[in-house]
Amino acid sequence: MADVKDAAPGSAVEPVAPASAGTAVVPSEVIENPGFPPHRPRITDVDPAKEALAQRRVTGLFFISIIGSVLAAAFYIAFPIVPGDIASVRVNTLTVGLAMAFSLLGIGIGTVHWAKALISDIEIPEDRHTTKGKPETVARVSEIFTQANEESGFGRRTLIRNSLIGALVFFPLPGIVLFRDLAPANEEPNSLLRHTLWDKNVRLTRDPDGTPVRAADVVYGSAYHIIPEGIEEHEDYLEQKAKAAVLLMRIRPEDLHEEDYKKSWSYDGIVAYSKICTHVGCPVALYEQQTHHLLCPCHQSEFDVSDGAKVIFGPASRPLPQLPITVDADGYLVARSDFHEPVGPSFWERLGEDGRK
Numbered sequence: 001m002a003d004v005k006d007a008a009p010g011s012a013v014e015p016v017a018p019a020s021a022g023t024a025v026v027p028s029e030v031i032e033n034p035g036f037p038p039h040r041p042r043i044t045d046v047d048p049a050k051e052a053l054a055q056r057r058v059t060g061l062f063f064i065s066i067i068g069s070v071l072a073a074a075f076y077i078a079f080p081i082v083p084g085d086i087a088s089v090r091v092n093t094l095t096v097g098l099a100m101a102f103s104l105l106g107i108g109i110g111t112v113h114w115a116k117a118l119i120s121d122i123e124i125p126e127d128r129h130t131t132k133g134k135p136e137t138v139a140r141v142s143e144i145f146t147q148a149n150e151e152s153g154f155g156r157r158t159l160i161r162n163s164l165i166g167a168l169v170f171f172p173l174p175g176i177v178l179f180r181d182l183a184p185a186n187e188e189p190n191s192l193l194r195h196t197l198w199d200k201n202v203r204l205t206r207d208p209d210g211t212p213v214r215a216a217d218v219v220y221g222s223a224y225h226i227i228p229e230g231i232e233e234h235e236d237y238l239e240q241k242a243k244a245a246v247l248l249m250r251i252r253p254e255d256l257h258e259e260d261y262k263k264s265w266s267y268d269g270i271v272a273y274s275k276i277c278t279h280v281g282c283p284v285a286l287y288e289q290q291t292h293h294l295l296c297p298c299h300q301s302e303f304d305v306s307d308g309a310k311v312i313f314g315p316a317s318r319p320l321p322q323l324p325i326t327v328d329a330d331g332y333l334v335a336r337s338d339f340h341e342p343v344g345p346s347f348w349e350r351l352g353e354d355g356r357k
């Protein structure tokens, strides 16, 4: 039996029996489906001048999108990011972002305006039916597509169609240019990410004030954000910090499960791990002292600090690299060496100490 909402406009609908007493209110008389209200032509349907104006607006918006895409690529080249120069980062982000916004808005607003002002807005009801791929159905679908093409003017309004195609072709351009940022042009990524500012006897200092950390001051359950001593003197300070950032935690030595060759990498329960998530490089920052779990807020990877920062949950596939540490003669924590593997996410050419990606 047909439901009211399934019926074509103008058709009569039989009352439906209730599923059970008290669960539905059922009308006792036949209800006439009112159908759609009469169609009201838009100004662009009746005035050719307005239609032409709308057409020019839509075309103009698609051209704005093309200009935005080209400008985004041009700004990226004209205002490069200079390592260590935060002003260049801001100018690059602002100009490329603004141009991409125009590119997106041009396509978005142009498409909406085209649909609202020029594509036919006559609503056509269609009764539900079972979908079967009969030859008549295929023929009908083809007929509908042809009709839609004619009504929307997609085939006929060639200027709008071609400018839309042009906007869509140019739209990925900024993305292609931005791919250049995925890796430096002339440097081998293994050596780039394999070496950080950590080295033998470099002191561990607090981020951001740069004060050195005494082993005796690190209490159980605490966690510190750490950077190498003297990092701020480097020209490419931000890049170096992005690679060398470390999290320092202290847990009870009896809770620590260390592989034999790493037993000298911690100091009295104090361990240091790279802060750069091995999934896609977000900073791991949430430490749960009861469970010794580190959580990456981006995609919820969890690492067990008491067990070599191995992954216990989430999309990361490798443990966080460990920084070998000890103390100097004054009791301050220092690195024993650099990391023994590239920090951060996996990449094609990556080779860790154990030969793993």
Ligand code: FES
Pocket (backbone or CB within 6 Å): 277, 278, 279, 280, 281, 282, 296, 297, 298, 299, 300, 301, 314, 315, 316
């Ligand atoms: S970047 Fe850390 S889980 Fe994705």
